[in-house]
Amino acid sequence: MKEAKEWVKEQKVSIEEILFDDLYERARERGVERVRQAVDEGIVREVAMVSEADCIMEIFSYPIARMIVASVESDYLVRRYALAEAKKAYESMKNEEGSFIDYLAREMGVEVSGNEIYFTDYLKYAPTWDINWKLVNREMRKGYVLLSKSEVARLIQEAIRKKIYNELAFAFAPPEVKKVFKDEILGIKNKVIFKEEKRKVGEVKEEGFPPCIKNLIAAVKAGINVPHVGRFTLVTFLNAVGMDIEEILKIFASSPDFNAEKTRYQIEHITGRISGTVYATPKCDTIRTWGLCYPDEYCRNIRHPLFYYRRRARK
Numbered sequence: 327m328k329e330a331k332e333w334v335k336e337q338k339v340s341i342e343e344i345l346f347d348d349l350y351e352r353a354r355e356r357g358v359e360r361v362r363q364a365v366d367e368g369i370v371r372e373v374a375m376v377s378e379a380d381c382i383m384e385i386f387s388y389p390i391a392r393m394i395v396a397s398v399e400s401d402y403l404v405r406r407y408a409l410a411e412a413k414k415a416y417e418s419m420k421n422e423e424g425s426f427i428d429y430l431a432r433e434m435g436v437e438v439s440g441n442e443i444y445f446t447d448y449l450k451y452a453p454t455w456d457i458n459w460k461l462v463n464r465e466m467r468k469g470y471v472l473l474s475k476s477e478v479a480r481l482i483q484e485a486i487r488k489k490i491y492n493e494l495a496f497a498f499a500p501p502e503v504k505k506v507f508k509d510e511i512l513g514i515k516n517k518v519i520f521k522e523e524k525r526k527v528g529e530v531k532e533e534g535f536p537p538c539i540k541n542l543i544a545a546v547k548a549g550i551n552v553p554h555v556g557r558f559t560l561v562t563f564l565n566a567v568g569m570d571i572e573e574i575l576k577i578f579a580s581s582p583d584f585n586a587e588k589t590r591y592q593i594e595h596i597t598g599r600i601s602g603t604v605y606a607t608p609k610c611d612t613i614r615t616w617g618l619c620y621p622d623e624y625c626r627n628i629r630h631p632l633f634y635y636r637r638r639a640r641k
């Protein structure tokens with residue numbers, strides 16, 4: 327927040343002091359811990375702060391963590407870290423007064439008034455492909471959408487995630503950071519590579535995809551308007567068979583109305599990267615009611631597209 331930034335400026339502490347002075351050792355340790363928690367747990371955990379010194383170390387640990395993230399030079403880590411910090415903020419917001427949440431929202435550029443949010447901001451930050459978040463399912467008053475306190479916090483979480491990601495995506499850390507945190511950076515890098523590799527394990531055999539999924543892919547690529555439920559089915563299926571976000575994005579990228587940021591956000595939500603919920607692929611019965619089922623001879627006795635894939639991909 328602006329106040330924290332200004333406070334840090336007023337302390338007139340140099341980067342050299344933060345990196346080398348014994349006084350800031352705890353802040354450096356906590357900075358490393360923030361990044362490790364982001365990688366390992368997907369959330370930066372709160373720490374108990376009993377004294378002013380604890381608070382100061384916590385504040386300084388944040389720029390240190392950001393410098394470490396920038397030094398690893400991994401877009402995957404930047405995304406994961408931005409989300410982990412945003413989740414931490416969400417957890418903190420649960421215990422805050424409404425007035426503070428309003429203040430925080432304003433700072434993030436989100437127009438909130440009590441538990442009401444202006445609809446343009448709502449559309450910017452809400453996962454609106456989720457039926458519960460669709461604007462038609464929300465009560466609106468004079469352009470403002472009514473929400474619960476935790477829903478407001480959830481939208482601010484997304485604003486924070488975007489802000490941190492945008493700030494870090496092209497950030498460079500001073501070269502000394504790589505020297506001071508040489509071992510830690512190497513350890514984090516290895517973990518990140520391992521996590522990315524793990525997601526890629528298990529080659530995806532597209533020839534084993536059921537006809538409903540093949541049809542959806544063909545429609546998306548041809549720029550045919552695929553209904554929301556079709557896009558949802560496709561993303562949940564591709565995620566379940568082990569495709570990573572970049573690969574799924576590539577499929578949608580051939581669509582003429584492709585919007586990279588919006589599509590990525592939707593994919594990250596459906597696959598649980600942002601929402602924390604990995605949405606399941608719908609059953610055949612459900613897909614049938616949506617008019618998206620085009621069975622072939624292998625669909626006999628199949629009740630779920632993933633069963634089809636498992637059976638066919640083994641061959």
Ligand code: SF4
Binds near residue numbers: 610614618620622634
């Ligand atoms: S029966 Fe199931 S797997 Fe086969 S096309 Fe229909 S929805 Fe897809």
